[in-house]
Every structure is written in C-alpha cells, then in structure tokens.
Amino acid sequence: MCGIVGLFLKDKALEPKLGAMLSEMLVSLSDRGPDSAGIAIYGAPSKNEAKITIQSAKPERDFRGLDVELAKAIGAPVSLATKSTHAVIRTAPDKVDAAREALQTLRPDIRIMGAGEAVEIYKEVGLPEAVVDRFDVRSMTGTHGIGHTRMATESAVTTMGAHPFSTGADQCLVHNGSLSNHNNVRRELIRDGMTFETENDTEVAAAYLSNRMAHGKNLGEALEGTLSDLDGFFTFVVGTKNGFGVVRDPIACKPAVMAETDQYVAFGSEYRALTKLPGIDNARVWEPEPATVYFWEH
Amino acid sequence: MPATTMSKAERDQSHARVFDLSQQSLRELNQALHKLTPGSNETAWEVLNPKGSHSVAVGVDQPVSIDVRGSVGYYCAGMNDGAAITVHGSAGPGVGENMMSGSIVIKGDASQYAGATGRGGLLVIEGNASSRCGISMKGIDIVVHGNIGHMSAFMAQSGNLVVLGDAGDALGDSIYEARLFVRGKVESLGADCIAKEMRPEHIELLQGLLDKAGVTGVKASEFKRYGSARKLYNFNIDNADAY
Numbered sequence: 001m002c003g004i005v006g007l008f009l010k011d012k013a014l015e016p017k018l019g020a021m022l023s024e025m026l027v028s029l030s031d032r033g034p035d036s037a038g039i040a041i042y043g044a045p046s047k048n049e050a051k052i053t054i055q056s057a058k059p060e061r062d063f064r065g066l067d068v069e070l071a072k073a074i075g076a077p078v079s080l081a082t083k084s085t086h087a088v089i090r091t092a093p094d095k096v097d098a099a100r101e102a103l104q105t106l107r108p109d110i111r112i113m114g115a116g117e118a119v120e121i122y123k124e125v126g127l128p129e130a131v132v133d134r135f136d137v138r139s140m141t142g143t144h145g146i147g148h149t150r151m152a153t154e155s156a157v158t159t160m161g162a163h164p165f166s167t168g169a170d171q172c173l174v175h176n177g178s179l180s181n182h183n184n185v186r187r188e189l190i191r192d193g194m195t196f197e198t199e200n201d202t203e204v205a206a207a208y209l210s211n212r213m214a215h216g217k218n219l220g221e222a223l224e225g226t227l228s229d230l231d232g233f234f235t236f237v238v239g240t241k242n243g244f245g246v247v248r249d250p251i252a253c254k255p256a257v258m259a260e261t262d263q264y265v266a267f268g269s270e271y272r273a274l275t276k277l278p279g280i281d282n283a284r285v286w287e288p289e290p291a292t293v294y295f296w297e298h
Numbered sequence: 299m300p301a302t303t304m305s306k307a308e309r310d311q312s313h314a315r316v317f318d319l320s321q322q323s324l325r326e327l328n329q330a331l332h333k334l335t336p337g338s339n340e341t342a343w344e345v346l347n348p349k350g351s352h353s354v355a356v357g358v359d360q361p362v363s364i365d366v367r368g369s370v371g372y373y374c375a376g377m378n379d380g381a382a383i384t385v386h387g388s389a390g391p392g393v394g395e396n397m398m399s400g401s402i403v404i405k406g407d408a409s410q411y412a413g414a415t416g417r418g419g420l421l422v423i424e425g426n427a428s429s430r431c432g433i434s435m436k437g438i439d440i441v442v443h444g445n446i447g448h449m450s451a452f453m454a455q456s457g458n459l460v461v462l463g464d465a466g467d468a469l470g471d472s473i474y475e476a477r478l479f480v481r482g483k484v485e486s487l488g489a490d491c492i493a494k495e496m497r498p499e500h501i502e503l504l505q506g507l508l509d510k511a512g513v514t515g516v517k518a519s520e521f522k523r524y525g526s527a528r529k530l531y532n533f534n535i536d537n538a539d540a541y
Contacts, residue, residue: 252429252448255391255409271369271390272350285369285388287409287428290448 001151002176003029004163006237006267007277008144008244008296014263014278015044019140023132025266025273026147030128032269033149036162037131038123040172040239041145045117050093053113053121054103055086055159062107063087073102084134085159086113086122093117096169111160111197116170118143118241123162143298146239148174154182155200165203167194168210170241175202176254176269177233185230205230209238223247223293237267242298252290259283265296314342314365324351334360350390355383361400375402378419391428394421397438410447413440416457422511429466432459435476441511451478452488460507462516470524472541474531478524479504481516489540490530494523 005025009015022039056062059082067080070089078099079090091099096115103110113121122135128149132138148163155161166172179185182201185208190196194207208230212222219238223245226236235254238245246267248256259266259274261283268274271285288294317327327345334340343364348354352371355364358381366374369387379398388406397416404412407425414430416438423431423440429447432440432454441460448466451459454476464482471488477500478491487493496519504518529537 253410257390257409270350270371271388272371275349275369285407287407290429 001032003032003149003269003273004147004174004176004235004237004267005029005269005273006144006146006174006239006244006246006265008265009142009263010265011263015143016141018142018145020138021277022145022147023128023138024276025268026128026132026149028273028275029149029269033151034127035150035152035157036123036125036159037128037147037149038121038162038164038174039132039135039137039145039147040114040119040121040164040166040174041137041140041142042118042170042239042241043120043140043142045170045241047117048092049090050096050115050117051120052089052091052096052099052103052115053086053119054089054107054110055113055123056107056110057085057159058109059085059087062110066107069106070099070102073106074098083122083136085124086135088120114164114166114170114172116166116241119166119170119172119239121164121166121172123148123164124159125157125162143242144239144244146172146174146237146244153178154202155198158198160198161200163202164239165200165206167203167206168213171206171210171213171238173202173206173209173236173238175205176235176256177249179204179230179232179234181231201232205234205236219243219245220293220295223295227291235269243295244297245293245295246288247293248288248290250291256288257285258288258294259285313339314344315340316344316346318346319349319351319354320347324353328353328356331355331358331360331362331364334358334362336360338362348387352390355381358383358400369406378402388425389423394419394438397421407444408442413438416440418457420507420510426463432457432476435459439507439510441507441513443513445482448485449488451476451491454478458503458507460504460511460521462513470526472530473524473526475526477503479507479518479521480524481521484522484524487524490527491524492527494525496521496523 071078076095163174164172179201182204209222235248345366348368350371354374356376359379361380363382366385371390373392375383376395380400384403389408391409394402397419399419401420403422408423408427410428411430413421414433421440423442426444427446431446431450433452435454435457438457445463451470455474461480465484467485468488470491501518
C-alpha cells in the first residue's frame with residue numbers, strides 16, 4: 001500500500017509548524033505502511049551553506065570527530081549536528097563534492113541520504129511515530145516537505161530502502177506503487193552515468209527525474225516524461241529546492257487527495273491525513289487526475 | 299416547537315442517536331448498527347467527526363436513516379441493505395460497494411469505484427465521482443450530478459448509471475447489460491460500448507431515476523444512452539483484438 005504525504009506552505013507564519021504538521025499527516029497513515037518511514041524537510045535555503053544528511057548504523061563510532069577530520073580533508077569549515085542515526089553536515093556549497101569524496105574515505109560505512117542548500121532527509125525502519133520521535137521531526141521548521149510510510153513490495157526492508165529517495169541536489173521523491181520496468185530503466189540510466197545505492201524501484205524513479213533535469217528539462221517536463229517512460233503503478237510526490245510536484249500514472253489506482261488554501265498545498269494518500277490541517281473544512285479538496293502533472297513553486 | 303407539530307422526519311431527527319467518532323470508536327458505531335433488529339425505534343442516526351475514517355456504517359441491514367456529518371474514507375456504507383445513508387461531505391474509495399438496497403447520498407465528491415458491484419438501491423453523488431464509478435455494477439442505480447472519471451461502468455452487468463456531467467476515457471469497457479445515460483461529453487467509449495437510441499421507455503426510466511435522485515431542471519431528453527454492442531459475449535476469434 002504505502003502512504004505518502006506532502007505539504008507546501010504559502011504562508012510564512014506556518015513555517016515553524018511544518019515539522020509538526022507533516023509528522024501528524026504521516027502518523028495518521030501508519031497503517032498504510034509499517035515497514036519504514038521517512039521525511040524530507042526543506043528549510044530556508046542559504047547561499048553560503050550547503051547541507052549533507054548522512055546516516056550510520058553506528059553513529060557513536062562514525063560521527064565522533066568527523067567534523068574536524070572532514071574540515072581538514074576539504075580545507076574548509078564544517079559543522080556537524082547529530083540526530084540519532086543521522087547527522088547534518090554544513091559546509092560551503094562549493095565543497096559538497098569534495099566532502100562526499102572525503103566521507104567515503106574517512107567513514108566508508110556511512111550513507112549519504114541527500115544534499116543541497118535546503119533539504120534534510122531522515123528515514124529509518126519502523127513505524128512513523130517512532131521515526132518522527134527519533135529525529136524530533138515535530139520541532140523542525142521549513143517551507144515544504146514530503147513524507148512516506150512504506151509497505152515494502154519491490155526491495156528489502158532496510159534504511160536505504162526507505163523513502164524519500166534523493167538522487168540530486170535538493171531533489172527527492174516519495175512513491176506509492178510499484179514499477180515494472182525499473183531494471184531496464186536503471187540499466188539505461190547507469191549507461192548515462194547515474195549511480196544507484198539499492199535495488200529499489202523508487203530510486204530508479206528519483207534517478208530518472210534527476211537525469212532528465214541534468215539534461216536541461218525542468219521538473220514539470222521531467223515529470224511528464226515518467227508517464228511515457230516508466231511502467232507500472234505510481235503516485236509520485238517530489239520536492240525540489242523551491243518546488244513541489246505530484247503526478248499519477250494513467251491508470252491511477254493508487255489513491256491520492258489534495259487540498260489547497262491560501263496558506264498551503266497539501267497532498268495525502270487519504271483524506272484523513274489532511275483532517276488536522278488548519279482551515280481544511282474550507283479548503284479546495286480534489287483528487288488529482290491521472291496522467292496529469294501538478295506543480296507549485298515558491 | 300411543540301412535538302405535535304413536527305413532521306415525522308423532524309421527530310426522527312430530534313431522537314437521532316448521535317455517535318461522535320472523536321469520542322467513540324468506529325467499531326462501537328458499526329456494532330450498534332449491526333445490532334439493530336426489525337421494528338427498532340432507533341430509526342435515525344447521526345455520525346459526527348468521521349474525519350476520513352474507513353468503513354463508516356458498513357453492513358447496515360435495517361431501514362434506518364444515517365446522517366454522517368463530514369468526509370469519510372474507504373468503503374463507507376458498503377453492503378448497505380435498506381438504510382438511507384447521507385454523507386454531508388466527500389467519500390473516499392469504494393463508497394457503497396456491493397450495496398443491496400436502500401440509498402446512499404454523497405453531498406460532496408466521491409473517489410474511485412463508487413458503487414462497485416452494487417446489486418440494488420440508489421447511490422447519488424451530488425459532486426463528481428472519480429475513476430471506475432459503477433465498476434461491475436449488478437443492478438444498482440447510480441446518479442452523479444457532476445462528472446465521472448475513466449473506466450467507469452467497466453464490466454457493468456445490470457442497473458443504470460446516470461451522469462449529468464461528462465464521462466472520462468473508456469466508458470463502459472466490456473459492458474454487459476447495464477444502461478448508461480450521460481448528459482455531457484464522453485471522452486471515449488471502451489470495448490463493446492456503443493451509443494444507443496433513446497426510445498420512449500428509456501426517457502421514462504431515466505425521468506424516474508432523476509426524480510428519485512431529486513434532480514430538477516434537467517430533462518431526460520438531454521441525455522445520450524450508451525450500452526453493450528454484445529459482440530464480446532461469446533468468444534469469436536475475429537473480435538480478439540477488441541478484448
């Protein structure tokens with residue numbers, strides 16, 4: 001089944017509550033997916049700073065002293081904030097690639113969840129309630145975010161198999177459904193230089209979008225491409241540095257409902273995910289059409 | 299107001315048994331509804347704060363009225379057999395699935411496969427319905443004030459689907475004997491579904507359905523009728539591409 005949520009704020013006054021609102025939405029869909037949960041939250045982007053979210057199964061061993069070692073390796077200041085099994089590294093935007101490379105040598109066991117000017121990604125196996133508690137998601141502020149609670153069908157129940165999947169700077173994607181041609185698409189993307197961390201079908205969808213955008217398409221055009229190039233069932237909710245998009249396959253058997261007010265645009269697999277949002281009783285609520293791209297930008 | 303001047307409906311309403319789903323569980327509601335026996339005085343029910351809950355008022359088999367104040371999730375009023383259920387909000391996937399008799403009115407929109415496999419009764423959707431409305435319907439009457447989505451009435455076997463707005467792609471794909479009446483445009487017809495002549499008996503049938511559904515200001519003559527070309531009933535190798 002899987003449950004997905006997304007929230008894109010238009011009203012700045014709600015930004016301090018983004019984490020709390022998104023957590024509430026995700027927890028309400030727990031019974032759609034007990035295997036793992038994850039969220040991506042976009043804070044206000046900073047031009048002078050990039051963030052890299054990393055994960056380790058042994059955070060005490062891997063994160064200790066990492067900031068000092070990394071700063072030395074890349075020759076630039078680094079800060080590191082640990083949250084349970086995850087940590088957010090902040091450094092200069094032009095040092096991200098160097099930091100990624102240095103991390104592979106300094107801590108070969110850590111995983112990079114995502115990187116960019118705005119995004120932080122937290123995901124682990126377990127129920128949404130446990131995951132949002134573990135990372136204190138409710139206290140997070142931001143402009144928009146997406147979340148996922150997973151019922152695994154196409155790959156293993158692991159932290160890396162959890163959504164969101166991030167395959168480009170500030171890009172990430174959550175998916176409800178299953179893709180049938182992911183192995184073929186993966187091969188084509190690998191031929192074009194993309195790399196993969198898992199056998200997961202959703203990672204292929206995320207990489208597909210990143211690849212198309214790297215070839216000069218905008219997110220809207222890249223999402224249009226999924227309708228002809230990806231086979232199977234899907235509802236995708238995607239985030240970019242300042243944007244939020246939704247697309248469903250032409251058969252559209254995976255559920256989706258959206259709501260829009262002057263304050264926000266919200267997405268949920270089910271209406272009950274939206275019931276605690278402010279002003280929901282007077283919101284425009286609708287079911288996104290199949291094979292139709294919806295997209296908002298700040 | 300003195301009780302003596304109240305209409306029967308008002309009297310029922312005033313004695314409605316109220317279930318607040320923010321205080322009581324869905325299971326308590328459905329168990330109480332299932333315990334109803336013929337001749338029970340508890341003929342009016344009101345459900346508050348459904349907040350998108352699944353399976354609200356499923357399997358009711360007594361002729362009671364149930365007003366749900368708010369939007370519901372999956373499978374509301376499924377298997378209804380005789381109750382008059384009104385949702386004062388929107389409904390999620392599978393509303394009224396396999397209804398046997400009675401009526402269901404959705405004041406807002408309905409999600410996918412509304413009225414699926416329904417065998418009898420009347421389902422009215424005052425807003426729009428999504429894809430696969432009336433899929434495999436088997437005797438139910440469905441009246442949609444707005445539009446319906448793609449693959450509606452797929453494999454419909456009997457009953458009537460009335461749409462005041464437009465229909466999406468592949469209407470009536472692989473249809474058997476159900477009658478489809480659409481007032482607006484049809485995006486495309488599915489396999490073996492064709493436009494058919496509106497004869498006087500169809501006008502009469504449709505007018506009756508519009509009246510039953512409380513539709514006013516709309517004439518039966520404004521609709522087109524669609525149904526089965528009956529080419530796919532028995533396998534014929536020449537029709538293999540059409541399946």
